[in-house]
Amino acid sequence: MLFVHGFGCDQNMWRFITPAFENDYRIVLFDYVGSGKSDLSAYDADRYATLAGYADDVLDVVHALDLHDVILVGHSVSSMVGLLAANREPERFARIVMVGPSPRYVNDEGYVGGFERKDIEGLLETMEHNYIGWANFLAPAVMKNADRPELGQELTDSFCSTDPLIARRFAEATFLSDNRADLAALSVPSLIMQCSDDMIAPLAVGDYLQRNLPGSTLRVLKATGHCPHMSHPDETIAIIQEYLANPAPNAGVAVTHA
Amino acid sequence: MSVGSPGGHAAPSPSRDEGATDDVSRLDPLLDNAPCGFVSFTDDGKVRTANSTLLDMLGYERDELVGAHIEKVFTVGARIFYQTHFFPLLRLHGRAEEVFFLLRRKDGDDAAAIVNAVRRERGHEWVTDCVLMHVRERRKFEDALLRAKEMADSARAEADLERARVQEANDLLERQAIELEVGQQQLMEQAEELETQAEELRGMNDALIDRGEELERLRAVAEEANHAKSAFLAVMSHELRTPLNAIGGYVQLIEMGIHGPVTDAQVDALSRISRSQRHLLRLINDVLNLARIESGRVEYNLESVVLRQVADTVLPMIEPQLNARRIRCEVAVPPSFRALADREKVQQILLNLLSNASKFTPAGGRVTVDAFADAEPNATVSLRVSDTGVGIAADRLEHIFEPFVQVDDSHTRRSEGTGLGLAISRDLARGMGGDLRAESVEGKGSAFTLSLPRPLKQ
Numbered sequence: 099m100l101f102v103h104g105f106g107c108d109q110n111m112w113r114f115i116t117p118a119f120e121n122d123y124r125i126v127l128f129d130y131v132g133s134g135k136s137d138l139s140a141y142d143a144d145r146y147a148t149l150a151g152y153a154d155d156v157l158d159v160v161h162a163l164d165l166h167d168v169i170l171v172g173h174s175v176s177s178m179v180g181l182l183a184a185n186r187e188p189e190r191f192a193r194i195v196m197v198g199p200s201p202r203y204v205n206d207e208g209y210v211g212g213f214e215r216k217d218i219e220g221l222l223e224t225m226e227h228n229y230i231g232w233a234n235f236l237a238p239a240v241m242k243n244a245d246r247p248e249l250g251q252e253l254t255d256s257f258c259s260t261d262p263l264i265a266r267r268f269a270e271a272t273f274l275s276d277n278r279a280d281l282a283a284l285s286v287p288s289l290i291m292q293c294s295d296d297m298i299a300p301l302a303v304g305d306y307l308q309r310n311l312p313g314s315t316l317r318v319l320k321a322t323g324h325c326p327h328m329s330h331p332d333e334t335i336a337i338i339q340e341y342l343a344n345p346a347p348n349a350g351v352a353v354t355h356a
Numbered sequence: 357m358s359v360g361s362p363g364g365h366a367a368p369s370p371s372r373d374e375g376a377t378d379d380v381s382r383l384d385p386l387l388d389n390a391p392c393g394f395v396s397f398t399d400d401g402k403v404r405t406a407n408s409t410l411l412d413m414l415g416y417e418r419d420e421l422v423g424a425h426i427e428k429v430f431t432v433g434a435r436i437f438y439q440t441h442f443f444p445l446l447r448l449h450g451r452a453e454e455v456f457f458l459l460r461r462k463d464g465d466d467a468a469a470i471v472n473a474v475r476r477e478r479g480h481e482w483v484t485d486c487v488l489m490h491v492r493e494r495r496k497f498e499d500a501l502l503r504a505k506e507m508a509d510s511a512r513a514e515a516d517l518e519r520a521r522v523q524e525a526n527d528l529l530e531r532q533a534i535e536l537e538v539g540q541q542q543l544m545e546q547a548e549e550l551e552t553q554a555e556e557l558r559g560m561n562d563a564l565i566d567r568g569e570e571l572e573r574l575r576a577v578a579e580e581a582n583h584a585k586s587a588f589l590a591v592m593s594h595e596l597r598t599p600l601n602a603i604g605g606y607v608q609l610i611e612m613g614i615h616g617p618v619t620d621a622q623v624d625a626l627s628r629i630s631r632s633q634r635h636l637l638r639l640i641n642d643v644l645n646l647a648r649i650e651s652g653r654v655e656y657n658l659e660s661v662v663l664r665q666v667a668d669t670v671l672p673m674i675e676p677q678l679n680a681r682r683i684r685c686e687v688a689v690p691p692s693f694r695a696l697a698d699r700e701k702v703q704q705i706l707l708n709l710l711s712n713a714s715k716f717t718p719a720g721g722r723v724t725v726d727a728f729a730d731a732e733p734n735a736t737v738s739l740r741v742s743d744t745g746v747g748i749a750a751d752r753l754e755h756i757f758e759p760f761v762q763v764d765d766s767h768t769r770r771s772e773g774t775g776l777g778l779a780i781s782r783d784l785a786r787g788m789g790g791d792l793r794a795e796s797v798e799g800k801g802s803a804f805t806l807s808l809p810r811p812l813k814q
Contacts, residue, residue, distance in 0.1 A: 218433070218436075228456045324443075
């Protein structure tokens with residue numbers, strides 16, 4: 099299972115999920131270049147200007163570890179990154195699990211994404227102010243909670259991208275992306291995990307995806323918010339396990355579970 | 357990228373705050389009126405409590421906010437930031453500090469705040485307690501700082517671009533300078549080479565001038581020598597002819613018996629002396645003629661000459677030689693043919709040609725004199741002497757007009773002469789504006805054609 103973090107975090111976001119799959123699957127985690135503990139010197143602004151560059155990162159990991167029958171679990175924007183990677187090399191992938199996916203965040207004619215362009219600019223402004231002066235605010239120096247010593251030193255490292263330019267570019271690549279035209283090409287079975295109240299990926303987006311993704315299964319979670327793997331890890335694990343336990347529907351047949 | 361395995365991490369436990377509840381009534385008056393906003397909300401975002409300072413900041417009544425979703429007080433951009441950054445941070449780290457948020461007041465205006473937050477379990481649920489510092493002037497300052505930073509960044513980018521352009525232009529100039537230097541080097545080398553060549557050419561030119569001067573000097577010397585030769589020959593011929601004429605005269609006197617009776621044997625001897633004297637005189641005359649011609653001292657008295665008359669005059673002079681060798685002579689010259697020429701010179705040439713013919717034609721042969729004229733007016737008229745003699749080889753034909761040349765050595769023995777006849781004849785022909793040409797087939801005979809200008813009026 100290849101877990102791919104979304105915008106704003108790094109591979110640590112999966113820490114509540116991966117233990118449940120460790121016994122049955124090989125677990126692979128990584129940080130995109132520009133995020134987490136990646137080598138920032140490898141960052142190429144042109145490569146990461148669009149999601150295709152992040153799909154390159156996914157395929158680089160797949161090739162480097164020579165992975166086959168990959169179950170890709172992607173959060174948020176990485177659902178679409180996984181889709182792009184699977185469209186490029188479908189033979190490598192067995193299933194795509196999408197946590198809070200959206201093919202387009204900005205509203206369009208006849209399409210509800212949930213946001214207007216100015217909302218994205220508001221996000222960029224908020225990010226700017228948060229990166230000014232104390233760029234490493236997202237990297238708390240010490241975990242002071244004595245009851246979590248196991249997290250200890252590991253989390254003293256950066257939690258998220260600490261470079262404001264990289265973070266801004268990732269935000270733009272994410273929230274200004276439009277992958278609606280790529281959906282129909284997916285030949286790998288997919289699971290759409292839709293939270294019941296997610297302002298980033300509204301219910302309408304989940305419906306849109308389920309209609310347009312061949313071989314997709316839509317599950318609407320009781321969990322609210324955009325990060326069920328962190329806010330409701332048990333439900334998230336159960337749904338993924340259930341999905342993986344059942345045979346995947348053929349591509350082109352969409353199944354909705356109640 | 358960093359790839360790793362998460363290990364067996366357990367969900368983080370919240371900070372303990374035993375006995376605390378979310379009961380608004382228990383909000384300490386000090387906290388309620390503290391000079392900063394305070395809000396507490398669950399993991400699901402439901403607001404449990406908010407202090408008066410925050411309510412004032414946002415323009416809400418307490419019951420409008422408590423129970424509502426915390427996102428209600430965020431701008432849309434702040435909601436995204438909350439979902440993508442703030443919530444994961446709280447969930448994974450349990451706290452967040454100095455986070456900038458754009459809040460939305462009830463009246464729709466934005467209110468910026470710096471937030472410190474701690475996530476903890478209280479009253480059997482997980483809540484996040486936040487304090488919010490309203491930032492107004494600081495935000496303006498930060499905005500200005502950000503704009504300035506943006507401008508600085510863009511100016512730096514521009515400067516980098518400009519520097520790159522300058523560098524590129526510099527590199528280009530440097531390359532061009534190098535190319536120019538190389539080109540200049542090449543030009544200098546070429547110039548040096550040209551200079552060397554010019555030097556050589558100057559040297560050659562000087563040598564040629566020297567050579568030319570030398571040649572000019574040599575030519576002058578040769579000319580002088582030639583003049584001297586001609587003068588010498590003229591003088592010598594004259595000096596030789598005088599005693600020879602004396603010898604001839606006195607031989608005739610002795611033959612005539614003026615100095616007493618002569619015996620038959622003496623007559624015979626005198627005849628031999630007389631023949632030798634005439635031969636010698638002829639040789640000397642030839643040499644004298646050539647010398648005169650070469651020194652340009654020959655005068656031509658051009659007149660309309662009837663060629664038939666010339667032939668009639670010359671033929672008796674050569675008849676004794678022809679008869680002696682039983683050579684038949686045929687003359688076929690129309691009486692109307694005239695040439696613009698010096699009569700005596702034409703006679704001399706014809707005599708020379710007939711004399712040669714008689715010498716080189718075997719006994720019993722035939723000599724023909726005929727004439728023809730070009731059809732065109734003002735062209736030439738020609739007098740031709742043909743024989744049935746030994747002929748002349750083609751490779752010798754071109755040399756026979758050179759002085760002192762005869763057909764070959766074997767003929768020289770039986771055909772005595774100076775070898776000057778043809779050279780003199782051609783010089784004379786050319787001196788009159790005509791020419792003398794020869795054609796021959798070896799063993800069959802030769803033909804010499806004297807061409808002369810025709811008189812303008814006939």
